[in-house]
Amino acid sequence: MIKWHDLAFYRGDKLILDSVSGQLAKGELVLLSGINGSGKTTLLNLIGGALLPSSGTLTLNGKELQEIRIQDQAKIRSIAPQNRTFNMGFKVRELLNLQPANRKALSTDEIIEELGVVEILDSSILELSLGQQQKVSLAITLIQEADFYLLDEPFSAQDATSVRRILRLLQEVAKTKGLMVVSHNTDHLDANFDREIKLS
Numbered sequence: 001m002i003k004w005h006d007l008a009f010y011r012g013d014k015l016i017l018d019s020v021s022g023q024l025a026k027g028e029l030v031l032l033s034g035i036n037g038s039g040k041t042t043l044l045n046l047i048g049g050a051l052l053p054s055s056g057t058l059t060l061n062g063k064e065l066q067e068i069r070i071q072d073q074a075k076i077r078s079i080a081p082q083n084r085t086f087n088m089g090f091k092v093r094e095l096l097n098l099q100p101a102n103r104k105a106l107s108t109d110e111i112i113e114e115l116g117v118v119e120i121l122d123s124s125i126l127e128l129s130l131g132q133q134q135k136v137s138l139a140i141t142l143i144q145e146a147d148f149y150l151l152d153e154p155f156s157a158q159d160a161t162s163v164r165r166i167l168r169l170l171q172e173v174a175k176t177k178g179l180m181v182v183s184h185n186t187d188h189l190d191a192n193f194d195r196e197i198k199l200s
């Protein structure tokens with residue numbers, strides 16, 4: 001379980017998140033919504049340990065985040081950032097092989113097949129479209145062994161067919177894992193999720 005309670009986050013004297021509480025359990029697919037600037041990415045960065053809360057508590061599987069070694073944190077949650085920057089021309093195949101490949105919800109083959117990444121395995125990541133790079137980023141995150149997956153705007157560069165395929169894949173993964181998916185555009189999406197957390 002990932003739990004955040006009464007979390008507040010300031011940048012300087014600007015309050016970005018004010019007393020936010022929530023949780024993510026295994027077996028659920030949760031939509032995290034809110035308008036631009038409402039703090040969705042900030043919340044994921046706090047859960048990811050890239051930012052430290054100004055106050056409040058954040059626990060992963062019952063332990064305070066700061067008490068868990070970074071290597072162990074990575075086994076608990078895997079995050080797909082809103083913008084993953086690729087700056088070296090690795091082939092997609094090489095990028096995916098860098099990830100551990102054991103004890104996942106789905107096999108690597110199933111993940112890359114469902115995401116439509118199989119056809120681009122031998123392409124240089126730098127020569128792919130934004131939507132294709134986003135699919136690779138999602139594959140990198142989902143291939144990592146973890147209990148929870150947090151995906152920041154995974155649909156933002158996807159066409160309608162890809163959105164449907166990705167949703168199907170996420171529903172499959174959520175049978176055994178916990179998933180939280182950030183989206184600022186929830187039209188037609190919410191019916192695919194078990195519940196919605198709204199930031200305002």
Ligand SMILES: Nc1ncnc2c1ncn2[C@@H]1O[C@H](COP(=O)(O)OP(=O)(O)OP(=O)(O)O)[C@@H](O)[C@H]1O
Nearest residue numbers: 011016034035036037038039040041042043082184
């Ligand atoms: N690096 C930064 N420096 C200063 N302020 C920041 C920084 N990153 C975000 N903020 C501020 O924090 C607030 C929340 O930003 P955040 O990126 O979490 O929003 P979001 O809900 O993810 O928005 P979006 O839908 O546009 O992705 C915004 O008001 C933003 O201006």
Ligand SMILES: [Mg+2]
Nearest residue numbers: 040041042082
């Ligand atoms: Mg964001």
